[in-house]
Amino acid sequence: MINEQQVRELVGELKDPFLHKTLAETNGITNVSIKEEKNHVSVKVAIAKTGTPEQMQLQMQVVDALKNAGVETVGIRFEELPQETLEQFRGTATRAEAQDVLSPLNNVKFISIASGKGGVGKSTVSVNLAVALARLGKKVGLIDADIYGFSVPDMMGVQTMPVVEENRIIPVDRLGVKMISMGFFVEDNAPVVWRGPMLGKVLDQFFRDVEWGELDYLLLDLPPGTGDIALDIHQMLPESNEIVVTTPHPTAAFVAARAGAMAIKTNHNILGVIENMSWFQSKVSGEREFVFGEGGGPKLAEELRTELLGQIPLGQPDWNDVDFAPSVYAKNHSTGQIYLDIARNVIGKLEK
Numbered sequence: 001m002i003n004e005q006q007v008r009e010l011v012g013e014l015k016d017p018f019l020h021k022t023l024a025e026t027n028g029i030t031n032v033s034i035k036e037e038k039n040h041v042s043v044k045v046a047i048a049k050t051g052t053p054e055q056m057q058l059q060m061q062v063v064d065a066l067k068n069a070g071v072e073t074v075g076i077r078f079e080e081l082p083q084e085t086l087e088q089f090r091g092t093a094t095r096a097e098a099q100d101v102l103s104p105l106n107n108v109k110f111i112s113i114a115s116g117k118g119g120v121g122k123s124t125v126s127v128n129l130a131v132a133l134a135r136l137g138k139k140v141g142l143i144d145a146d147i148y149g150f151s152v153p154d155m156m157g158v159q160t161m162p163v164v165e166e167n168r169i170i171p172v173d174r175l176g177v178k179m180i181s182m183g184f185f186v187e188d189n190a191p192v193v194w195r196g197p198m199l200g201k202v203l204d205q206f207f208r209d210v211e212w213g214e215l216d217y218l219l220l221d222l223p224p225g226t227g228d229i230a231l232d233i234h235q236m237l238p239e240s241n242e243i244v245v246t247t248p249h250p251t252a253a254f255v256a257a258r259a260g261a262m263a264i265k266t267n268h269n270i271l272g273v274i275e276n277m278s279w280f281q282s283k284v285s286g287e288r289e290f291v292f293g294e295g296g297g298p299k300l301a302e303e304l305r306t307e308l309l310g311q312i313p314l315g316q317p318d319w320n321d322v323d324f325a326p327s328v329y330a331k332n333h334s335t336g337q338i339y340l341d342i343a344r345n346v347i348g349k350l351e352k
């Protein structure tokens with residue numbers, strides 16, 4: 001019967017699929033146990049990222065290696081390598097690995113923007129938060145993952161199309177944000193009707209086949225609501241920090257809480273709440289009128305045990321701006337300033 005030393009040698013030759021180093025080099029074999037009477041070997045393996053197709057492939061390699069050595073049955077469990085170990089390997093990552101947004105060697109932080117229902121301003125918030133982060137000097141990408149209701153290209157005033165170079169999609173660069181949207185791949189604004197596996201393919205393509213370059217943040221404008229499509233997309237995303245957008249009406253907050261619950265259930269971390277359309281400020285009297293009610297944002301934040309990141313008043317950007325982007329507030333617009341404050345807060349929370 002094979003002994004522990006031999007198991008470690010055999011399995012130790014296999015490579016961590018993300019670090020491209022052998023499991024011996026990464027100290028990735030964390031436990032071996034052998035039941036001689038049953039000719040059974042169990043191994044516990046630590047790799048850079050679990051729950052991926054790459055893990056399944058490695059699992060098959062481990063089983064093959066041990067069965068070829070005469071083991072009857074194999075048990076295998078995976079865990080993730082500690083952050084310190086990953087940190088150690090980050091320095092040796094190739095440029096391609098460091099720029100692959102799904103690689104554990106990439107430091108990019110995902111921020112998803114969700115809402116309980118449509119029309120609360122989720123896309124407006126996504127676009128303005130992305131631009132604000134870029135204005136603060138961050139390298140920012142934005143995926144319009146609202147696959148059926150894409151509006152980001154129009155909101156940002158994008159006139160060009162992404163180009164494909166050597167089988168890689170080059171995202172559109174607008175106001176310092178690299179952006180990709182389903183809108184670029186649909187003719188004449190035709191409605192998108194497919195879902196399920198196709199949906200997964202499109203999202204996967206947005207992650208894997210887009211040349212994002214080096215990024216600090218990748219924002220995702222999610223589809224609205226708490227139905228099947230929103231859930232499907234939540235499940236397909238890499239772990240992310242989620243911002244929930246609501247309007248101030250208590251019932252809106254009630255629906256948004258369900259979006260928050262969905263985020264938690266699918267293992268995303270709630271970063272905070274943004275209340276949009278919080279008030280209308282009269283230019284004449286300077287008074288605030290709470291046209292859509294009051295209290296929804298703070299109530300939602302409390303319910304989700306998170307922070308209210310900011311409140312955005314009603315009002316349009318300055319449309320005389322030369323660099324016209326219909327939904328983007330200028331840096332010196334009072335709402336543009338609010339977005340900058342939110343962006344600073346987000347950076348503070350994620351770059352501790």
Ligand SMILES: Nc1ncnc2c1ncn2[C@@H]1O[C@H](COP(=O)(O)OP(=O)(O)OP(=O)(O)O)[C@@H](O)[C@H]1O
Nearest residue numbers: 118119120121122123124149224277312313314315
């Ligand atoms: N603070 C605001 N003041 C005035 N208009 C706003 C504000 N926020 C959003 N809007 C407008 O409200 C409409 C809906 O906004 P947006 O498309 O961002 O919402 P959404 O939640 O992403 O909608 P959907 O989920 O249906 O895509 C747009 O016309 C947008 O310009």
